[in-house]
Amino acid sequence: MAILVFAENVNGVFKKPTFEALSYATAIAKNLGTEVHAVCFGKVSDDQYKSLASYGASKIFVINHSSLSQFIGPAYASGIAAVAKQTQAQIIVIPQTYNGRAVAPRVAVKLDASMFSGVTSLVTKSSNGFEVQRSAYSLKAIENLSTNRDKLVITLKSNAYKLEKNEASGIVENFAFEPSAKDLALQPKQVIKASSKISLTEADIVVSAGRGLKGPENWGMVEELADLLGAATACSKPVADVHWRPHHEHVGQTGIQISPNLYIAIGISGAIQHLAGVSASKNIVVVNSDAEAPFFKAADIGIVGDAFQVVPALIESVKKYKTSH
Amino acid sequence: MKILVCISHVPDTTTKIQFDAEGKALNKTGVTFIVCPYDEFALSRAAELKEKQGANVTILCVGKAEVDPTIRKAIAIVGDQAVRIDAEPLDAFYVAKQIAEYAKSQNFDLIMFGKESIDFNGSQVSGMVAELLDLPDVSFATSIDINGKTATLTREIDGGKEELTCDLPLVLSAQKGLAEWRIANVKGIMAARTKQIQVITPVDFPYYTTTTKLSQPPAKQGCIYLKPDETDKLVQILSEKGAI
Numbered sequence A: 001m002a003i004l005v006f007a008e009n010v011n012g013v014f015k016k017p018t019f020e021a022l023s024y025a026t027a028i029a030k031n032l033g034t035e036v037h038a039v040c041f042g043k044v045s046d047d048q049y050k051s052l053a054s055y056g057a058s059k060i061f062v063i064n065h066s067s068l069s070q071f072i073g074p075a076y077a078s079g080i081a082a083v084a085k086q087t088q089a090q091i092i093v094i095p096q097t098y099n100g101r102a103v104a105p106r107v108a109v110k111l112d113a114s115m116f117s118g119v120t121s122l123v124t125k126s127s128n129g130f131e132v133q134r135s136a137y138s139l140k141a142i143e144n145l146s147t148n149r150d151k152l153v154i155t156l157k158s159n160a161y162k163l164e165k166n167e168a169s170g171i172v173e174n175f176a177f178e179p180s181a182k183d184l185a186l187q188p189k190q191v192i193k194a195s196s197k198i199s200l201t202e203a204d205i206v207v208s209a210g211r212g213l214k215g216p217e218n219w220g221m222v223e224e225l226a227d228l229l230g231a232a233t234a235c236s237k238p239v240a241d242v243h244w245r246p247h248h249e250h251v252g253q254t255g256i257q258i259s260p261n262l263y264i265a266i267g268i269s270g271a272i273q274h275l276a277g278v279s280a281s282k283n284i285v286v287v288n289s290d291a292e293a294p295f296f297k298a299a300d301i302g303i304v305g306d307a308f309q310v311v312p313a314l315i316e317s318v319k320k321y322k323t324s325h
Numbered sequence B: 001m002k003i004l005v006c007i008s009h010v011p012d013t014t015t016k017i018q019f020d021a022e023g024k025a026l027n028k029t030g031v032t033f034i035v036c037p038y039d040e041f042a043l044s045r046a047a048e049l050k051e052k053q054g055a056n057v058t059i060l061c062v063g064k065a066e067v068d069p070t071i072r073k074a075i076a077i078v079g080d081q082a083v084r085i086d087a088e089p090l091d092a093f094y095v096a097k098q099i100a101e102y103a104k105s106q107n108f109d110l111i112m113f114g115k116e117s118i119d120f121n122g123s124q125v126s127g128m129v130a131e132l133l134d135l136p137d138v139s140f141a142t143s144i145d146i147n148g149k150t151a152t153l154t155r156e157i158d159g160g161k162e163e164l165t166c167d168l169p170l171v172l173s174a175q176k177g178l179a180e181w182r183i184a185n186v187k188g189i190m191a192a193r194t195k196q197i198q199v200i201t202p203v204d205f206p207y208y209t210t211t212t213k214l215s216q217p218p219a220k221q222g223c224i225y226l227k228p229d230e231t232d233k234l235v236q237i238l239s240e241k242g243a244i
């Protein structure tokens, strides 16, 4: 038995969601008395393998196949399941990125496993079988879910588990895997990069703005604040609907759901559908000129004021802070 | 072209979520149910494909009779026929198994889902159905165009979009962007009223997972208010909280 983590290689680099999944898997492995393995597609540099080892991977299975240098969901799922079968992995942990979410259900079916998605707690084992907590009803509920099956596929919510270094041996092994013709039915053509520098789902800090900003020409200060904080930018739905901002920035019930360490909401009223995507953020700062805006009920820190004064002032304060730290 | 759109019956987006006395299920009293908004993207794109190039569209929902009004809402947007598999949809694997059993003999060219249900938020059913049927699936699709037997799609990925092609048959899950939401017209609503919903008995299959408890997320401690000129203090508090 072992715990297997899908280590997602993004242009030769492993990122935070993968390290979170490894940290998480390592904590479960300690409780269950087993070890953590990683599976990745395509060769990467030795430093990159070392980074997987530093978060607890004792073995790293590398599937290096010429057809799989680009992500192809069904084929990756087959590869992950093949490693899981050979190593008799009992729990498969998959970061909840777009690609992670694409492969996970297929892996679950291939292994005839139970699947838990959007998981926010460690897996515990009792006489009832495995149990976890996850978020449900678009962040409006916490669900405890159990299964008495012996295999489990988990997608781990971003920012739900803190990074923990755990030096492990990280032995790199090539894993022979031949995708079938059906696995390769999808033909990736090209990737179009978004203009934003930091992807929303992995961002620690998100600076978000809504209709209160009046027009797209006023987003300069939002971007400047985000750049200073190393944050991703986001927006409310109507802002994306009228194309003030690109669709991939839209957060909420019908957009992306995020749970960063810090969410700064500027000129957003805090409609229930918006909160459904952001209310799990650890710290929420709301800037709104209307003291009655519902968002203040979900905020940790609120400033009732005009965004066009508060945001430039905040930019200056952050600059000052950065030069003194 | 034969299209299947699978829909889930979910609480309206404005619902205050509360639980039954045991804390194991949603308290449905006073809750309005709707077609999941992501499934509506799929329905709307199916309607466009039907208009532009001709298609026969089936709506499918796994649920008890209470979901019939929701199925009718979907038919009002698009739907030549509708099927309900008469079972409680308590687990994604179970739902996927039911859908796959129904679809395996129907030769659909395209099977569409929403990217996730807004109650369970699993993003599970579509990929599971695809795997059970041994079909390719494109998740988080933001566009699909079909030319003969080949589809060209765009899907959302972290940090951008990916373009890909695939021959039909194909499974997809709909992300915002796939189509503009359609509002059903009077003709659609009238037709939906009288349409027969075919009810099918589920196949025997266990529930793999069980909900043992539902609870409210921890409430915020209350908001600390700062004045508009106290941005230095804001930065200081955030720094103390380890937020920046």
Ligand SMILES: Cc1cc2nc3c(=O)[nH]c(=O)nc-3n(C[C@H](O)[C@H](O)[C@H](O)COP(=O)(O)OP(=O)(O)OC[C@H]3O[C@@H](n4cnc5c(N)ncnc54)[C@H](O)[C@@H]3O)c2cc1C
Pocket: A209, A210, A211, A212, A213, A235, A236, A237, A238, A239, A250, A251, A252, A253, A254, A255, A266, A267, A268, A269, A270, A271, A272, A273, A274, A277, A287, A288, A289, A290, A293, A305, A306, A307, A308, B013, B037
């Ligand atoms: C099915 C459904 C799904 C939905 N999904 C989503 C979703 O995923 N995400 C989402 O965001 N919305 C969603 N919505 C829409 C949602 O209901 C709200 O309409 C939307 O969130 C409002 O956006 P907003 O806060 O930017 O705009 P508004 O509600 O117009 O709020 C603007 C705010 O800016 C403030 N303001 C104005 N001027 C200033 C200023 N100078 N300085 C500071 N503040 C100022 C105002 O006081 C106000 O509170 C959905 C709706 C439906 C029906």
Ligand SMILES: Nc1ncnc2c1ncn2[C@@H]1O[C@H](COP(=O)(O)O)[C@@H](O)[C@H]1O
Pocket: B006, B007, B008, B009, B036, B038, B039, B060, B061, B062, B063, B089, B092, B095, B112, B113, B114, B115, B116, B117, B118, B120, B121, B122, B123, B124, B125, B126
């Ligand atoms: N009970 C159901 N009947 C039919 N389709 C469903 C059902 N539940 C979920 N789906 C479909 O599967 C998608 C993903 O659901 P989920 O895996 O629960 O997030 C939904 O958007 C629907 O398209």
